[in-house]
Amino acid sequence: GAGVSQSPSNKVTEKGKDVELRCDPISGHTALYWYRQSLGQGLEFLIYFQGNSAPDKSGLPSDRFSAERTGGSVSTLTIQRTQQEDSAVYLCASSLKRSTSEQYFGPGTRLTVT
Amino acid sequence: SQKIEQNSEALNIQEGKTATLTCNYTNYSPAYLQWYRQDPGRGPVFLLLIRENEKEKRKERLKVTFDTTLKQSLFHITASQPADSATYLCALSSNDYKLSFGAGTTVTVRA
Numbered sequence: 297g298a299g300v301s302q303s304p305s306n307k308v309t310e311k312g313k314d315v316e317l318r319c320d321p322i323s324g325h326t327a328l329y330w331y332r333q334s335l336g337q338g339l340e341f342l343i344y345f346q347g348n349s350a351p352d353k354s355g356l357p358s359d360r361f362s363a364e365r366t367g368g369s370v371s372t373l374t375i376q377r378t379q380q381e382d383s384a385v386y387l388c389a390s391s392l393k394r395s396t397s398e399q400y401f402g403p404g405t406r407l408t409v410t
Numbered sequence: 411s412q413k414i415e416q417n418s419e420a421l422n423i424q425e426g427k428t429a430t431l432t433c434n435y436t437n438y439s440p441a442y443l444q445w446y447r448q449d450p451g452r453g454p455v456f457l458l459l460i461r462e463n464e465k466e467k468r469k470e471r472l473k474v475t476f477d478t479t480l481k482q483s484l485f486h487i488t489a490s491q492p493a494d495s496a497t498y499l500c501a502l503s504s505n506d507y508k509l510s511f512g513a514g515t516t517v518t519v520r521a
Contacts, residue, residue, distance in 0.1 A: 300453070327507060329507075329509075331511075336513065337513055338414070338510075338512050338514065339499070339501075339509075339511040340511075341508055341509065344507055344508060346507075352507070352508060387453050389453070398444065398459060399456065399509065400456070401453030401454050401455070402453050403451070403452055403453050404452075404453055
């Protein structure tokens, strides 16, 4: 079956612009996660969705970052007024339920802010 | 503050040997621990999960141990193959959804 997909795969933007990153989770997966991975760093948790609700937004670095999920499926991560320090790979993952189950990751979106 | 540390050095081993990776943590009481594999340009892929009350888990050529007293997990790849070359990430969770990841250890298996 189809795995987690993300778009775009690469995004280059100018400092100060807004960007939207999209994640399509595996069908039927109720839990969805966003992470950020900077060069040589571990994955940094950003936000968790259960259905369309986000019970944990604690990892969002600033109020320039927001995310939503609609229809219990597609999620969008929006970064407003991008800064150079936002450059990283943004990874989305989904899991069957909110539990100790494994997370399935997408290929990521590489964001470069110039 | 909570910290997760994996082998700081990359691991280079000969094909057929066993690779042993460490994951140490501090200021953490994980309920479970997971290991993932990540290839360049790709997202991580789940390998194994071990719970706090389990000492050891095996899957094919992979073995994971979890010592909550030492606050350490060991990840072994036996009879290693060049196809095992990748970065391996450990991830801990103390609740039922949020994973905290280590920076990873890069393994290169020489033919």
